[in-house]
Amino acid sequence: MLTRFGLLMRRPLFAVLALLSLALCLAFPVLRFLGRISVEGFRSGLLAASVAWFIFASLWAVKPKKN
Amino acid sequence: MAFTISTLAGNLDKLYEFDREPVSPDKFQSWSRFAGMFAGEHVAATEFVIGAFFVLHGVTARDLFFGLLFGNLLAVLSWALVCAPIAVRTRLTLYWYVRRIAGPGLMVVYNIANAILYCILAGAMISVSATAVGLAFKIKSPALTDVFPSSLGWVLIAASLGILFTTLAVLGFEKLSRFAQVCSPWIFVIFVAGALATLPKLGVRPDFSNFMEIARTKIWNGVAAAGQERLGFWHILFFAWFCNLAMHIGLSDMAVFRYAKRWTVGFLTAFGVYPGHMLAWIASGIMVAGIGREMNPGFMAYEAAGLAGVGGLLLAGWTTANPTLYRAGLALQSITPNWPRWKITATAGAATTVLACFPIVFMKLLDYVALYGLVLMPIGAIVFAEHWILPRLGLEQYRAENRGWIINLPALGVWVGTLIFVFLLPLHLYFKWLPGYVFAAAAYTALAALGRRTAC
Numbered sequence: 001m002l003t004r005f006g007l008l009m010r011r012p013l014f015a016v017l018a019l020l021s022l023a024l025c026l027a028f029p030v031l032r033f034l035g036r037i038s039v040e041g042f043r044s045g046l047l048a049a050s051v052a053w054f055i056f057a058s059l060w061a062v063k064p065k066k067n
Numbered sequence: 068m069a070f071t072i073s074t075l076a077g078n079l080d081k082l083y084e085f086d087r088e089p090v091s092p093d094k095f096q097s098w099s100r101f102a103g104m105f106a107g108e109h110v111a112a113t114e115f116v117i118g119a120f121f122v123l124h125g126v127t128a129r130d131l132f133f134g135l136l137f138g139n140l141l142a143v144l145s146w147a148l149v150c151a152p153i154a155v156r157t158r159l160t161l162y163w164y165v166r167r168i169a170g171p172g173l174m175v176v177y178n179i180a181n182a183i184l185y186c187i188l189a190g191a192m193i194s195v196s197a198t199a200v201g202l203a204f205k206i207k208s209p210a211l212t213d214v215f216p217s218s219l220g221w222v223l224i225a226a227s228l229g230i231l232f233t234t235l236a237v238l239g240f241e242k243l244s245r246f247a248q249v250c251s252p253w254i255f256v257i258f259v260a261g262a263l264a265t266l267p268k269l270g271v272r273p274d275f276s277n278f279m280e281i282a283r284t285k286i287w288n289g290v291a292a293a294g295q296e297r298l299g300f301w302h303i304l305f306f307a308w309f310c311n312l313a314m315h316i317g318l319s320d321m322a323v324f325r326y327a328k329r330w331t332v333g334f335l336t337a338f339g340v341y342p343g344h345m346l347a348w349i350a351s352g353i354m355v356a357g358i359g360r361e362m363n364p365g366f367m368a369y370e371a372a373g374l375a376g377v378g379g380l381l382l383a384g385w386t387t388a389n390p391t392l393y394r395a396g397l398a399l400q401s402i403t404p405n406w407p408r409w410k411i412t413a414t415a416g417a418a419t420t421v422l423a424c425f426p427i428v429f430m431k432l433l434d435y436v437a438l439y440g441l442v443l444m445p446i447g448a449i450v451f452a453e454h455w456i457l458p459r460l461g462l463e464q465y466r467a468e469n470r471g472w473i474i475n476l477p478a479l480g481v482w483v484g485t486l487i488f489v490f491l492l493p494l495h496l497y498f499k500w501l502p503g504y505v506f507a508a509a510a511y512t513a514l515a516a517l518g519r520r521t522a523c
Contacts, residue, residue, distance in 0.1 A: 025256045029263035029372075034273045042264055043373030050253060050375045057249045 011060055018056035024049035089158030089325070096326045102335045104323075109311075109343025110255045112195040112384035113188075115364040116432050117310075118351030121303065123211070123360060124433075125291030128282040130300040131352070135345045138307025142340055145308070145315035146324075147333030149447075153454050154324035161321045165446060168453045170467040172474035173482075177446055182398035184313075184439050186415055189391040190422030193232060194429040196384030197225040198365035199377045208363040209426030212294055216424050225423045232385055233416025236392045237409045247386035254386075255342055257379030261371030262350035265357035286356040305497040306433065307344055312440025312500060317447040362430070392416055437496045444500050445485040448507035449478050452515070456508065462515050477514035481507050 025046060032042035121131055157164055166174045198208045206220035216222045235243060267273075271281050291297040298306075314320045315336075324332060354371040355361070368376035395415040396408070403411055422428055428435065457464050467475035489503035 022252060022256060025253065025260060025375075029260035032264045033266055033271075035267065039264075043375070046260055046372055046375040047378075050257075050378065053253050054249065057253075058246075061245060061249055 011062070014056045014060040018053060018060045021049050021052035021056055025053060094326060095328045098328075098332055098335060101323075101327060101332050102338050105336050105339035106342065108251075108339040110251055110258070110347055110383065111343075111387035112192045112364075112380060113387075113429075113432060114258070114343060114347040115351050115354075115368065115380055115383065116191075116195055116362075116429055117436075118348030119355035119362060119364070119367065120433055121298065121348065122287060122352045122355050123292040123295050123362060124298040124302075125289050125295065126287050126298050126303060127289040128279070128287040130298075130303055131287050131349070134300045134303025135307050135348065138304040139337070139340045139344055141304070141308040142311060142315060142344075143334060143337045146320065146336040147331065149451065150315045150318050150320050151324040151327060151330040151333030153318065153450065154321040155327055155330045156454075157321070158325045159321065160325065161318045161446075161450070164318075164321065164450060167465050167468040168450055169446070169475040169478040170472045173479055176479075177443075178398040180442060182395045182415065184442065185391050185395035185398065186419045187422055187428055187435060188439065189232075189388045189395065189415075189419040190229075190425075191428040191432055191435065192384045192388040192391065193229050193419065193423035194225060194426060195364050196381050196388075197221070197228050197423065198363055199368060199380040199384075200224050200228060200365070202365040202369055202377065208365065209430065211292065211362050211430055213426040213430060215426075217426060221426070222424045226420055228384075229416065229420025229423045232388050233392065233413060233420060235385070236389050236416060237412050243386070243389045247389065250382050250386050254379050254383045255347065257368075257372055257376060258347045258350040261368065261376050261379075262353040265353050265371050268357050269353070286352055292360055302495070302497050305501075306436070307340075309440045309497065309500055310344060310436055311340075313443040313447075316500075316504060317440065317443040318450055319443075388419070392419060395419070434496060437500075441489060441496075441500050441503065442486065444504055445482045445507040448485070448504045449481055449511045452508040452511045456512050457515055460512070460516065462512075466515070466518070477511065477518060481511045481514065484510060 028037070028042050028045040028049060031037045031045075032039070037045070126134075153164075162174065162178075165177060169177075201208060201221065201224050204220065204224065206224060207218065209217040209221060216225075266278070266281075269281050269285050271278050289297075309316075324330070327333075351367070354367045358367050358370050361367075364380055365377060368380040370376075372379065392412060392415050395418075396411040399415055400406070400411050403414070406414075453464055463469070466472070467478070485503050485507040488506050489499040492499050492502060494502070
């Protein structure tokens with residue numbers, strides 16, 4: 001289990017992963033537009049990247065408690 | 068009566084006590100903070116409907132592009148040249164500044180009007196989200212002309228969603244606000260993703276070479292749907308301008324800009340309106356064209372982006388209905404003394420839930436947005452006249468505060484008179500606010516001058 005301290009230490013990592021997920025959310029429609037993937041592939045990929053965004057962005061959003 | 072209004076005003080004052088004093092320099096925020104905040108705004112569930120409605124109203128591609136470009140520019144200029152300078156000079160929220168100018172009694176009336184308008188807006192957001200849930204249960208979305216609930220299924224879904232959103236708002240407004248910050252960049256990406264993925268369906272080639280041709284013939288082709296009024300360049304320009312009228316010309320955003328070091332921060336609103344009120348509207352226009360110009364936001368989002376699209380629509384409705392419910396509750400708190408926070412939010416939520424069952428709240432969204440700004444605009448004009456015009460004419464400022472008036476009767480008269488004036492104006496609803504604003508500022512200045520002469 002990650003402690004709050006552990007989460008805070010990994011914030012930069014979560015930030016990178018969150019931004020990568022968001023970039024993937026954009027990459028799938030671009031690939032669909034270019035005709036490289038099917039509609040189903042686009043929808044599944046977008047959904048998976050979206051779930052990843054919410055996980056990593058939520059972890060990234062954890063901030064130190066103020067005294 | 069005066070006692071009752073004083074009591075209500077006293078309740079309101081306690082609520083807003085924490086921001087009674089002008090913001091001190093140590094609390095000023097950097098421009099990057101403002102840019103980041105504005106960038107996250109203006110992407111709500113209603114954007115799925117507004118852009119789609121432009122297509123159904125037969126707007127042409129050229130009118131849409133230039134209308135949004137210049138209309139949003141005028142909105143940015145309104146924030147930068149009207150709202151931000153007053154906020155930076157006074158460092159007060161609109162609440163406390165209107166209280167000085169119009170008296171605490173009028174502030175109560177303003178708050179109640181705001182609460183009602185917020186409830187309708189939150190109702191529209193819930194209605195839009197309900198179309199997404201209805202898809203899962205195969206419940207038909209209301210027709211464009213529907214005023215009343217179209218089926219029992221629709222009522223059940225809209226009511227369930229309203230109850231769910233209200234319960235979540237009651238349980239933890241602040242946590243939801245933080246969650247909304249996580250959602251907002253993703254929701255914007257969903258708009259872009261949905262539009263991009265719809266383009267091949269409309270026949271746009273991967274090199275974009277025929278995009279303008281498809282845009283002109285299949286998306287914004289200038290043909291209005293049956294029963295829909297055709298809108299042109301000026302309608303779009305004015306719509307983009309007045310879309311946030313209550314915030315810029317109506318001065319609600321003084322609450323934000325009072326933390327700015329300079330008034331020029333107002334220009335940073337461009338970071339919010341161009342993605343939210345231009346790109347997102349263009350994207351939803353493309354998406355609605357992809358489903359044969361049918362006004363069904365849930366179906367549209369699913370067809371464009373699958374389950375992620377449906378999730379985007381739901382979350383956009385939820386995260387924007389949440390602060391709207393909170394604001395409505397806050398505004399209502401003046402007339403519900405000693406009620407706990409949850410009870411007020413639940414009451415506002417109950418009203419909103421009932422409204423959400425009526426499809427008219429989102430089927431007539433464009434007109435409602437116009438009315439929303441129109442109703443609150445005269446207060447912005449009164450504050451503008453009091454702040455800039457009266458001192459230049461050598462007229463006394465803040466007479467309500469100086470004389471301890473509960474209600475500044477000339478201000479109340481101008482507010483009501485302006486609403487009558489704009490109602491009688493033989494202009495399209497979208498164009499009424501501008502002459503109304505000039506009328507309100509001129510009438511208030513004239514009454515202030517007349518008041519001084521009478522006093523002499």
